[in-house]
Amino acid sequence: MQKIVIGNSDIKTGKLGLGTNKVGGHNLFSGLNDRAGADVITTALDSGIQMLDTAYMYGLGQSETIIGDVLRQYNRSDIILATKAAQDPDHDLTFNNDPEFLRRAVDQALERLKTDYIDIFYIHFPDDNTPKDKAVAALSELKAQGKIRAIGLSNFTLDQIKEANVNHDIDIVEDHYSLVHRDAEQSLWPYLKAHHITFVPYFPLAQGLLTGRYRQEDQPKFKQYPVAKYQHIMSALEDLKTIANQHAATIAQVVLAWYMTNPDIGVVIPGARDAQQVQDNAKAALLTLTSDEYDDIDRLFQGF
Numbered sequence: 001m002q003k004i005v006i007g008n009s010d011i012k013t014g015k016l017g018l019g020t021n022k023v024g025g026h027n028l029f030s031g032l033n034d035r036a037g038a039d040v041i042t043t044a045l046d047s048g049i050q051m052l053d054t055a056y057m058y059g060l061g062q063s064e065t066i067i068g069d070v071l072r073q074y075n076r077s078d079i080i081l082a083t084k085a086a087q088d089p090d091h092d093l094t095f096n097n098d099p100e101f102l103r104r105a106v107d108q109a110l111e112r113l114k115t116d117y118i119d120i121f122y123i124h125f126p127d128d129n130t131p132k133d134k135a136v137a138a139l140s141e142l143k144a145q146g147k148i149r150a151i152g153l154s155n156f157t158l159d160q161i162k163e164a165n166v167n168h169d170i171d172i173v174e175d176h177y178s179l180v181h182r183d184a185e186q187s188l189w190p191y192l193k194a195h196h197i198t199f200v201p202y203f204p205l206a207q208g209l210l211t212g213r214y215r216q217e218d219q220p221k222f223k224q225y226p227v228a229k230y231q232h233i234m235s236a237l238e239d240l241k242t243i244a245n246q247h248a249a250t251i252a253q254v255v256l257a258w259y260m261t262n263p264d265i266g267v268v269i270p271g272a273r274d275a276q277q278v279q280d281n282a283k284a285a286l287l288t289l290t291s292d293e294y295d296d297i298d299r300l301f302q303g304f
């Protein structure tokens with residue numbers, strides 16, 4: 001699998017990772033099963049996926065705990081663990097970026113993950129009060145102590161990223177991005193590229209919409225896309241299916257391969273509810289799109 005280096009850190013990882021909000025994320029989704037969640041993790045690691053993207057918020061620690069249990073069967077140094085915190089359990093999960101809170105959050109995540117270092121630690125959301133450079137300074141100290149290897153931000157605006165990055169400490173940014181939500185290309189990418197900051201898109205499959213499994217009549221499930229826009233997505237997916245068929249691949253695999261081909265995208269972290277979805281998505285790493293196919297897909301999703 002193609003590898004990249006995360007920001008200015010010494011972390012090297014494959015371009016296909018795994019999102020784990022459906023591993024133990026009972027507070028966010030219904031119908032989850034922790035055994036299936038553990039299977040999602042083992043299937044990903046056994047398929048050559050290295051980066052696991054978790055957060056305190058996924059099950060209020062449960063996702064990290066499940067991952068920590070599974071990791072005992074693996075060589076820690078083969079795995080890139082990314083986690084996040086900001087929701088303060090002592091204050092109704094309001095966002096907290098206070099240095100003291102971040103230090104405690106990292107220590108508690110280390111315990112749940114049963115490891116002595118976290119590869120990537122993200123501030124999950126900005127808070128209203130903490131100066132961004134102060135919050136990042138606390139993470140730089142943790143990096144110097146070896147508790148984390150790279151510093152990340154998630155859900156920060158460009159101005160907030162700039163404020164946080166005054167000392168060039170930020171390695172990675174995670175934000176909403178997919179072929180049907182392309183704002184970050186204009187709003188974030190020019191700054192990130194200029195500052196060697198890796199970009200990780202969340203919701204890469206638009207929460208399942210970009211797998212091609214939904215039909216026109218499912219539009220009410222995706223209210224963020226008005227009917228005409230949703231129709232545009234359905235017809236673009238139809239065209240994308242033709243490309244997928246030429247590779248004997250699925251729509252989801254082609255979408256994931258498109259992200260992996262895009263030099264402005266770092267690691268792609270599709271989420272999965274079960275092992276089968278992970279197995280299907282992992283095959284995207286074997287797919288090579290021609291430059292014409294890459295451009296055609298780019299054109300199909302212009303205007304999002």
Ligand SMILES: NC(=O)c1ccc[n+]([C@@H]2O[C@H](COP(=O)([O-])OP(=O)(O)OC[C@H]3O[C@@H](n4cnc5c(N)ncnc54)[C@H](OP(=O)(O)O)[C@@H]3O)[C@@H](O)[C@H]2O)c1
Binds near residue numbers: 206211278
């Ligand atoms: N930093 C942040 O604030 C933030 C926010 C959101 C997410 N994230 C991270 O980003 C990751 C990715 O986002 P996401 O998981 O919410 O959305 P996503 O990757 O766009 O979509 C994942 C969902 O699509 C469906 N799916 C996946 N593979 C499939 C396949 N092969 N066939 C059919 N359906 C498939 C599953 O939903 P079903 O359950 O419907 O089958 C799965 O849960 C998360 O897991 C999390 O780690 C971060």
